[in-house]
Amino acid sequence: MExxxxxxxxxxQGVMSIGKMLGYAxxxxxxxxxxxxxxxxxxxxxxxxxxxxxxxxxIGSPAVSxxxxxxxxxxxxxxxxxxxxxxxxxIIVNSSLVTSKVEDPxxxxxxxxxxxxxxxxxxxxxxxxxxxxxxxxxxxALSEEDGKAIIxxxxxxxxxxxxxxxxxxxxxxxxxx
Amino acid sequence: MEKVYDKVSFTSKTSPTGYCPGCGHGTAHKLFxxxxxxxxxxxxxxxxxxxxxxxxxxxxxxxxxxxxAHGRAGAIATAIKRTNPDNFVISYQGDGDLAxxxxxxxxxxxxxxxxxxxxxxxxxxxxxxxxxxxPTTMLGQTATTAQSGRSLEExxxxxxxxxxxxxxxxxxxxxxxxxxxxxxILKAQQGIMKAVELQVKGEGYSFVELLSMCPTNWKxxxxxxxxxxxxxxxxxxxxxxxxxxx
Amino acid sequence: xxxxxxxGNEAIAEAAVRAGCRFFAGYPITPQNEVPEYLSxxxxxxxxxxxxxxxxxxxxxxxxxxxxxxxxxxxxxxGPGFALKAEGISFLAGGQIPAVLVNVSRGGxxxxxxxxxxxxxxxxxxxxxxxxxxxxxxxPQNVQxxxxxxxxxxxxxxxxxxxxxxxxxxMIGNMMEVVELPKMRDLxxxxxxxxxxxxxxxxxxxxxxxxxxxxxxxxxxNKNKEMAAMYETWExxxxxxxxxxIDDAEYIVTAYGSSARIAKSAVKELRAEGIKVGLxxxxxxxxxxxxxxxxxxxxxxKKMFCAEMSIPGQYIYxxxxxxxxxxxxxxxxxxxxxxxxxxxxxxxxxxxx
Numbered sequence: 028m029e030x031x032x033x034x035x036x037x038x039x040q041g042v043m044s045i046g047k048m049l050g051y052a053x054x055x056x057x058x059x060x061x062x063x064x065x066x067x068x069x070x071x072x073x074x075x076x077x078x079x080x081x082x083x084x085x086i087g088s089p090a091v092s093x094x095x096x097x098x099x100x101x102x103x104x105x106x107x108x109x110x111x112x113x114x115x116x117x118i119i120v121n122s123s124l125v126t127s128k129v130e131d132p133x134x135x136x137x138x139x140x141x142x143x144x145x146x147x148x149x150x151x152x153x154x155x156x157x158x159x160x161x162x163x164x165x166x167x168a169l170s171e172e173d174g175k176a177i178i179x180x181x182x183x184x185x186x187x188x189x190x191x192x193x194x195x196x197x198x199x200x201x202x203x204x
Numbered sequence: 205m206e207k208v209y210d211k212v213s214f215t216s217k218t219s220p221t222g223y224c225p226g227c228g229h230g231t232a233h234k235l236f237x238x239x240x241x242x243x244x245x246x247x248x249x250x251x252x253x254x255x256x257x258x259x260x261x262x263x264x265x266x267x268x269x270x271x272x273a274h275g276r277a278g279a280i281a282t283a284i285k286r287t288n289p290d291n292f293v294i295s296y297q298g299d300g301d302l303a304x305x306x307x308x309x310x311x312x313x314x315x316x317x318x319x320x321x322x323x324x325x326x327x328x329x330x331x332x333x334x335x336x337x338x339p340t341t342m343l344g345q346t347a348t349t350a351q352s353g354r355s356l357e358e359x360x361x362x363x364x365x366x367x368x369x370x371x372x373x374x375x376x377x378x379x380x381x382x383x384x385x386x387x388x389i390l391k392a393q394q395g396i397m398k399a400v401e402l403q404v405k406g407e408g409y410s411f412v413e414l415l416s417m418c419p420t421n422w423k424x425x426x427x428x429x430x431x432x433x434x435x436x437x438x439x440x441x442x443x444x445x446x447x448x449x450x
Numbered sequence: 451x452x453x454x455x456x457x458g459n460e461a462i463a464e465a466a467v468r469a470g471c472r473f474f475a476g477y478p479i480t481p482q483n484e485v486p487e488y489l490s491x492x493x494x495x496x497x498x499x500x501x502x503x504x505x506x507x508x509x510x511x512x513x514x515x516x517x518x519x520x521x522x523x524x525x526x527x528x529g530p531g532f533a534l535k536a537e538g539i540s541f542l543a544g545g546q547i548p549a550v551l552v553n554v555s556r557g558g559x560x561x562x563x564x565x566x567x568x569x570x571x572x573x574x575x576x577x578x579x580x581x582x583x584x585x586x587x588x589x590p591q592n593v594q595x596x597x598x599x600x601x602x603x604x605x606x607x608x609x610x611x612x613x614x615x616x617x618x619x620x621m622i623g624n625m626m627e628v629v630e631l632p633k634m635r636d637l638x639x640x641x642x643x644x645x646x647x648x649x650x651x652x653x654x655x656x657x658x659x660x661x662x663x664x665x666x667x668x669x670x671x672n673k674n675k676e677m678a679a680m681y682e683t684w685e686x687x688x689x690x691x692x693x694x695x696i697d698d699a700e701y702i703v704t705a706y707g708s709s710a711r712i713a714k715s716a717v718k719e720l721r722a723e724g725i726k727v728g729l730x731x732x733x734x735x736x737x738x739x740x741x742x743x744x745x746x747x748x749x750x751x752k753k754m755f756c757a758e759m760s761i762p763g764q765y766i767y768x769x770x771x772x773x774x775x776x777x778x779x780x781x782x783x784x785x786x787x788x789x790x791x792x793x794x795x796x797x798x799x800x801x802x803x
């Protein structure tokens with residue numbers, strides 16, 4: 028089973044981090060994974076996106092025509108990529124920053140106030156971890172344990188931040204239930 | 205009878221250097237080969253030859269040689285010395301090679317202070333290809349591609365490589381000598397000895413510019429060339445040691 | 451062996467180190483920058499050397515010099531950089547010096563785009579510089595192969611004393627995938643270079659002269675013949691390709707590198723709809739896998755499709771030269787950084803059933 032997700036937002040929103048964390052987690056879980064970033068000339072502040080594919084078998088195209096899922100971290104990303112989601116697919120909308128609604132009845136829409144949840148937890152930086160939780164909760168491509176393990180691994184020595192990141196992750200999962 | 209002179213042991217007893225009568229390349233070869241012998245470096249030597257007349261002596265000198273593309277000796281010397289520090293690395297280049305197409309490689313190797321020895325033959329023209337204008341062609345000097353003579357307005361002034369390189373922080377020894385008479389040749393020999401010794405001691409980059417006659421392309425007899433050296437060439441390219449870091 | 455989730459450019463760099471590469475020189479250019487960045491830190495850890503050259507030109511000649519002393523050496527760049535390195539690659543070929551060249555290719559011509567493309571096919575495969583020489587050219591389709599091919603490229607380079615060219619692209623260089631990296635080679639196990647490295651004297655005390663200058667026509671011609679014979683050996687013994695579902699195929703898609711993995715996804719989709727389609731993926735671009743096309747039963751093949759991320763097409767010329775008119779060949783092309791999509795291949799095949 029091959030599952031694709033495109034994650035898009037402003038540079039600095041942690042779009043690439045979410046993508047890489049998914050890839051690392053899938054790799055650790057013994058699956059195939061590909062992470063394909065846009066690598067435009069803008070180093071900071073521009074729009075960024077990456078496509079992640081998680082699969083039980085060898086991955087074909089790393090940049091797919093039709094997405095199983097979109098994570099839209101900001102309005103321009105929603106506007107640009109929502110139409111690439113296939114029928115039966117889903118969109119995680121960061122409703123803190125995206126005002127549009129998904130109008131296609133064949134696409135599952137999940138609205139997560141990622142930035143608001145992160146701010147409530149005390150750090151705007153964990154908005155992407157909320158989204159990571161939402162993705163794992165919704166897609167089933169990885170287990171909750173896989174997600175938490177990769178958060179711990181990525182934080183490395185910063186153990187003091189672990190609890191807040193776990194909370195953010197849990198909130199993300201709850202948001203899609 | 206007491207033997208007062210011998211050829212360098214690793215140069216050919218039979219084959220000539222291959223240069224035109226009056227050309228300075230043969231003398232320059234003799235000088236650096238003597239320095240290699242003096243410091244017992246033959247077995248460690250890597251000689252980097254340019255594209256141009258410089259490489260004509262290949263069959264004459266029995267040391268390991270790599271033929272560089274035109275202008276690239278500075279890059280090749282850098283990389284070989286870094287990865288093979290036991291090799292003695294000497295690049296031998298003419299003015300088209302070192303000062304025109306290879307200016308970037310020349311300047312950057314000098315600026316990094318590579319532990320290499322650079323011998324630069326300046327004869328104020330492209331010798332091998334038939335006397336075209338070089339960056340070192342003097343104002344007023346004719347060349348096949350500047351038939352009315354080099355002009356300041358059209359071509360700019362000749363590049364003084366030794367002076368330029370001496371402005372950089374890293375080089376340890378930068379000097380210019382001439383090869384048109386015995387007195388100057390003896391001074392050049394001392395300068396080359398010094399440049400070779402610096403690399404042996406691991407002290408860094410040295411650059412020796414040698415003003416050389418080119419009777420064929422200057423269209424003068426060797427004797428007239430020697431006079432022209434004093435009249436014109438040494439005035440455009442003053443001799444001296446421009447940098448000597450103790 | 452453990453698997454790692456690693457970026458293509460870094461996998462290329464680490465695979466080179468593990469293959470015994472101890473020298474790299476290069477110059478910044480997107481989309482390959484992680485190769486020099488990684489090696490600048492990694493090579494000193496294993497006793498190797500990294501130099502950021504003052505130009506692409508200086509960099510390739512640094513590799514020329516060091517590789518000529520028998521140290522496994524590599525440079526990488528992208529299309530515009532390879533244009534500048536071209537003369538140096540000719541020196542590697544003419545000097546019979548083993549070295550590995552990695553092109554993480556982008557769209558062109560000229561500055562073009564930093565996005566992935568397959569527009570350096572001619573330059574890689576049909577002699578990038580004067581003299582009509584060839585490089586041995588390998589085309590990986592994913593990060594695993596990028597690592598494997600770079601690793602093996604050093605052995606091929608040593609075996610034939612030739613530059614080996616790994617033609618990747620910005621997609622492979624910049625994506626991350628799960629990869630099993632090859633094992634670290636012990637330098638002591640590498641083939642001896644004492645017979646040819648120029649900075650060693652011959653046993654009789656005579657010097658070695660590494661010069662690509664051949665003053666007499668006859669000598670140069672003999673050298674050319676020697677090289678031509680080597681290329682013939684490659685064409686006989688070294689062709690590589692992958693076949694996927696071609697046994698009963700009525701339609702055949704051919705592609706290489708990134709577009710081949712995309713084409714493979716398309717073949718799977720088409721097969722799921724019952725369309726008898728197969729894939730031939732060129733792995734060596736030189737020697738070109740002509741045999742793969744020669745052994746097809748053209749009475750069964752209704753049409754062929756050639757997918758590449760290059761407009762105008764380049765790979766298609768070699769495909770045409772292998773198919774020799776035995777089938778119609780329909781081009782499927784994107785270019786200039788536009789990634790080929792599975793849908794595009796699927797649609798092209800369906801339109802031509």
